[in-house]
Amino acid sequence: MSDHNTSERAPAAQAEALERSLGDGTLLRVKDLCLHFRTTRGVLQAVDGVSFSMGRRRSIAIIGESGCGKTSLARAVLRLLPRNVYKYTGEVYLDGTDVMKLSDEGFRQKVRWVKASMVSQAAMNALNPVLKVGYQVAEPLMVHHRMAKQEALGRAREVFRIVGVPEDFLHRYAFELSGGMRQRAILAMALITNPQLIVLDEPTSALDMLTQANIFNALKDIKNQLEVGFILITHDISTSSDLADEVIVMYAGQLVEHSLSTTAYRAPLHPYARGLMSSVPTLREDKKLEFIPGQPPSLINPPTGCRFAARCPQRFERCDQEPPTFTVGEHGELVKCWLYAKG
Amino acid sequence: MENDLLLSVKGLHTWYELRKWGFFHAGYVRAVDGVTFDLRKGEALTVVGESGSGKTTLLKTILGLAPVTKGEIVFSGQKLDGKKGSPGWLRSQVGFVQQDPYGALPPFMTVRKILLEPMLINKFGTAAEREQRIREVLEEVRLVPVNDFLGKFPHMLSGGQQQRLVIARALVLQPSLIVADEPVSMLDASVRVEILELMRRIQKAHSLGVIYITHDLSTVRYFSERVFIMYAARVVERADVNEIIHNTLHPYTKALLNAIPDPDPENAGRYRDVPAGEPPSLVRPPSGCRFHPRCPARIEGLCEAEVPPPFEPVKDHFVECWLYRA
Numbered sequence: 241m242s243d244h245n246t247s248e249r250a251p252a253a254q255a256e257a258l259e260r261s262l263g264d265g266t267l268l269r270v271k272d273l274c275l276h277f278r279t280t281r282g283v284l285q286a287v288d289g290v291s292f293s294m295g296r297r298r299s300i301a302i303i304g305e306s307g308c309g310k311t312s313l314a315r316a317v318l319r320l321l322p323r324n325v326y327k328y329t330g331e332v333y334l335d336g337t338d339v340m341k342l343s344d345e346g347f348r349q350k351v352r353w354v355k356a357s358m359v360s361q362a363a364m365n366a367l368n369p370v371l372k373v374g375y376q377v378a379e380p381l382m383v384h385h386r387m388a389k390q391e392a393l394g395r396a397r398e399v400f401r402i403v404g405v406p407e408d409f410l411h412r413y414a415f416e417l418s419g420g421m422r423q424r425a426i427l428a429m430a431l432i433t434n435p436q437l438i439v440l441d442e443p444t445s446a447l448d449m450l451t452q453a454n455i456f457n458a459l460k461d462i463k464n465q466l467e468v469g470f471i472l473i474t475h476d477i478s479t480s481s482d483l484a485d486e487v488i489v490m491y492a493g494q495l496v497e498h499s500l501s502t503t504a505y506r507a508p509l510h511p512y513a514r515g516l517m518s519s520v521p522t523l524r525e526d527k528k529l530e531f532i533p534g535q536p537p538s539l540i541n542p543p544t545g546c547r548f549a550a551r552c553p554q555r556f557e558r559c560d561q562e563p564p565t566f567t568v569g570e571h572g573e574l575v576k577c578w579l580y581a582k583g
Numbered sequence: 584m585e586n587d588l589l590l591s592v593k594g595l596h597t598w599y600e601l602r603k604w605g606f607f608h609a610g611y612v613r614a615v616d617g618v619t620f621d622l623r624k625g626e627a628l629t630v631v632g633e634s635g636s637g638k639t640t641l642l643k644t645i646l647g648l649a650p651v652t653k654g655e656i657v658f659s660g661q662k663l664d665g666k667k668g669s670p671g672w673l674r675s676q677v678g679f680v681q682q683d684p685y686g687a688l689p690p691f692m693t694v695r696k697i698l699l700e701p702m703l704i705n706k707f708g709t710a711a712e713r714e715q716r717i718r719e720v721l722e723e724v725r726l727v728p729v730n731d732f733l734g735k736f737p738h739m740l741s742g743g744q745q746q747r748l749v750i751a752r753a754l755v756l757q758p759s760l761i762v763a764d765e766p767v768s769m770l771d772a773s774v775r776v777e778i779l780e781l782m783r784r785i786q787k788a789h790s791l792g793v794i795y796i797t798h799d800l801s802t803v804r805y806f807s808e809r810v811f812i813m814y815a816a817r818v819v820e821r822a823d824v825n826e827i828i829h830n831t832l833h834p835y836t837k838a839l840l841n842a843i844p845d846p847d848p849e850n851a852g853r854y855r856d857v858p859a860g861e862p863p864s865l866v867r868p869p870s871g872c873r874f875h876p877r878c879p880a881r882i883e884g885l886c887e888a889e890v891p892p893p894f895e896p897v898k899d900h901f902v903e904c905w906l907y908r909a
Contacts (some may be wrong), residue, residue: 257844282889305771305773325679330697332609448798448838448862449798450633450857451861453855454859456859457854460851477846478844479844480846481846481850481851482850485851488637500848501848502848504848505848516772517846519776521799521801521802522846522847523801523804526804529776529780529805531773531774531775535743
């Protein structure tokens, strides 16, 4: 296999793979998205050249260790950026429009809540304590669709039913609701404007097992009933399988594997994805757990070659020298690893 | 057999008093409400429960950090007086591994100082012996080469290394019991197993008694054989880990097992069979069995009226549920 060949082939293969498994059209297409932060110690490459696309009504789980850029990726897609942004480039097409070309105000008016909404980590604690829950849930409609209050509250009643919150909770305050109910209310808020994409960032990590299972049941209901796609960001791999049609594995700011859930959970391709899957404890089957020795590289001056090379059990010479390109696997998986490069 | 006993807990109740104005008081939070068990030397025990089930309070009471309201705790033949504040002799005998390693380590102390401090306070050996012990214990938790770590501050370590340091600190006084409160819940999946295996190895090597507290049933089998399931301040089921998983008796444990997914692409297509509702308030817990308002197998007239005693339908498998009454 020669270098020349692979680098010729890679972009074409990548583009082709991006088109795959889209069902009834593309909802979101992200191309070469970068989000770098300025820090006192240098530029931190939180998201570095991530490309993927997702179809309508699909749900994608983004998994990876803490600090791998999962949340930054979601924030980059929804343009919820902190102040220390150094570089924010790439293309994001949502529902056919190039949202990167919109101004901040345009983005707020046309995209946020309208086309895409987000449930962020521990969002249930972000409810306003002095406003009734129903009003807070209805607020995006009043702001983004200029809807009258009574009408918006009526719609809030509908979404409460969908997520399984009793109607009379509309008139309660946040402190009167349990953690699970608050999280459902937040979910209702994300749903109320009928967005096509909902980003869930660790939606249940602060909740109990049974509550978590109940919320995932509600999410499945929503997925079966409504025209909505989900991006689920989590480090809990077992739970992610409850919702995912496809899985994106991230490592050190980069996407290393994008595959269908059947591949991702049963036979992942990338050595990191394999290590991650075999480190997940299972309840029912008795398997020998493995772990990945070492720790992820710093995202300030990351290694030039493959970022996983230092921890990879199957490393060879090329891995340290040049960053791997994407290869398309048998079932349309995308994997960023030299092991699969066709030469 | 009697000498083998490390810790004996009998009918333990830990209640926290709610705010009180003069003669008026608002009641108690019954965080631990009648827990009895024995732990032998070198035995590992796991307590599984959701947040608010009283598992952390149980552990704090054993550490002497929470008051004993009723019942008794006997540690190595000595009875704890049950007042708040742990007696000195207990502190050198019990090591504590906290949940959040970063929060548990003083940020302004180096690794050496963090490990030295407990030895100075408990007057452990001479200066040379202490230095020797620091090296031993760091090697034990695989923070090697030791010299590279001695001068580091906690923020220079990764999450997994910090948790190793917390474990090293718990071990440094050569305790006979280690209590670990969710030691891996703050760590990434790929590091979790490593830490659990490390703890298991240390437990076996020194035949330590270990009480491991977790909400995650799936990690249990990698750690201990004996499992307690706690719900609303009581231990509702206790048995061997495989017995609990393959011959689940209590309806709550069944629900808990149903709620925990294994990574499987088919999960996306099926709903989880779990009861709705939330764990009850511990100020006014439900009468009778505390799980009865959510229980799918409730027996009308019995479950809400009387508290089920522990039944033993299978040998060494105890369950507090009326379904198994003889």
